[in-house]
Amino acid sequence: MQRRLLALLLALTTALAGLTGAGAATADPGARGEQFPGVAVETDVPITMSDGIVVRANVRRPADAEGDPVAGRFPVLLTITAYNKNALDGPAAGVIGGSSDFFVKRGYVHVTVDARGTGSSDGSWQAFDDRENTDSGEIVEWAASRGRPWSNGSVGMHGASYMGISQLFAASHRPAGLKAIFPQVPAADTYRDVVASGGALDVGFIPLWMGLVTGTGVIPPDYGPAEPDNALQMYLSRLKGATSFTAPTLLEATLGLNAAFDGPFYAQRSPINVVDDIDVPTFLVGGEYDLFQRGTPMIFDRLRQNGVPTKMILGPWDHLQASSGSAIAEAGHGTLQELQLRWFDHYVKGVPDPGLSDIPPLTYHEIGSGEWRHAQDWIGEQRATTFNLSGSSLPGRPGALTAGDADDGASPVAPVPVSGLCTRSANQWTAGLPNAVGVGALCEDNRLNDTTGAVFETAPVDRPLRLRGPINAHLNTSTPTGNGMLSVSVSAVSPDGEVDRLTGGWQVLSHRALDESKSRYLDGELIQPFHPFTKEAQSVMQPGRPEPIDVEIFPTGAVIPPGSKLRVAIQAYDVPHLLPTVRDLPAALSPLTIHTTPQNPSHITLPTLD
The missing domain is CATH 2.60.120.260 (Galactose-binding domain-like)
Structure with missing residues (x-):
């Protein structure tokens, strides 16, 4: 019943927030082959934050043909989401370009975490406030800890939209063990990029997005039957988040009150304000018709100026298309998962890939000619x-x-x-x-x-x-x-x-x-x-x-x-x-x-x- 409810809710609403499994990228035939035949899954693993709040993760580990976890330590790939981790591990896997099992069978542990106040995690959702952004760094360090019997201490992050933004905030904390990130369609300045472009209110996407996070938060957690008190607490926190954050924010903005203006509220939710603290290799994917058409190139520009190893592919895609990465192979560098695997093998696993240097810093689709062009920087030769x-x-x-x-x-x-x-x-x-x-x-x-x-x-x-x-x-x-x-x-x-x-x-x-x-x-x-x-x-x-x-x-x-x-x-x-x-x-x-x-x-x- 839980899975059917999840699939129905996601089918109705995830497309509105750029989360869909349709058209997900498949592995490129040239990608290296599988090392392990199976995947072992542990759901709703508790992770305690420094303020005592517990967030929960699904951990997927390499397994043998019988499904038993393989002994040993592996590099870890991490995704932090507000859209329910069970969706990303199931009906909405296309949001990260396909199933995470692609990486697990090639020698990675994959961890998907519900952000504070979403999915199965405790607390109240405040959408990238300072506390949630602190969580992101702490989650990386948890995944990198040698206290995890399956972790070798090296972590990479990937995912689209909300998951891409989470990567930027996590990387800005410079957590121990984080080696590389691969954000798809992240924002830079949330007020100007999407909330109130030009000072008017976005009424097409923002209300649907906030409703999506609230809606996916009421899906029963896997631990519910075993921990009824914790499950009840989770539902109460969702109610608190809806009444203390989502509804008041929308009402304030609509009436032209504080939330309608830029200021500290949006500053702490804008990665451009912390991007100078990021020092790990970053591969960006953006869309010329995307919600974050403005912001993603700004992140690329700033990281390049700071000397961080950075690449970006910018295609003729809207948010759904760029999130799924289904057409990224048209840029000439392989499918999304092949690129991610090469990026993480090189920077997280430590396997040299000299061919990565053949991918220019910027690859973009030229509207009007249909050609893919290359450049060193977003602004420079113009x-x-x-x-x-x-x-x-x-x-x-x-x-x-x-x-x-x-x-x-x-x-x-x-x-x-x-x-x-x-x-x-x-x-x-x-x-x-x-x-x-x-x-x-x-x-x-x-x-x-x-x-x-x-x-x-x-x-x-x-x-x-x-x-x-x-x-x-x-x-x-x-x-x-x-x-x-x-x-x-x-x-x-x-x-x-x-x-x-x-x-x-x-x-x-x-x-x-x-x-x-x-x-x-x-x-x-x-x-x-x-x-x-x-x-x-x-x-x-x-x-x-x-x-x-x-x-x-x-x-x-x-x-x-x-x-x-x-x-x-x-x-x-x-x-x-x-x-x-x-x-x-x-x-x-x-x-x-x-x-x-x-x-x-x-x-x-x-x-x-x-």
């Missing part, structure tokens, strides 16, 4: 290229994007509450669910959605326009209410008029304050603005007066091929991704105007490649 918005955008007649002087113009942007509903953005910010059920392809052409706003585009380019990295849209904007939201998409328009949305960005007008010290520049031009998004920095605009708004457009790797056009489209909504808080909602119902005059210029700056 130059800043700016196009001015010119003239006025009218229905059926786009304004221009030009490298020359701009014509005067004023382009209205009406507040159309269905803008974004049928776009690639809708698939991205529901974690890839439309693609998973086969309807995402119906909304890959953005031309209909672009009619709900202002559009500016270049003439057909005569040579490839290549870009890689984050983009800034500097838009002089006015509004009669002093507030509202800009939703900006960057697209390629084919000769037959098809609009391929490459990436997008968002900005609430009252959050327009710019922190130049944390912003990113290329050739002296702003390419990645940093807005504080604090209550203190928020201020409404003077109604009717144009003011400059810098919109961070999330990074991509793409090419506008000869004969196609570069397009910038501007709307006032992006549904079902973002909505304003209750406090900002009345102002968001008013129209916006984009200005293109010498006094109030608007432009877009891209990091381009020769």
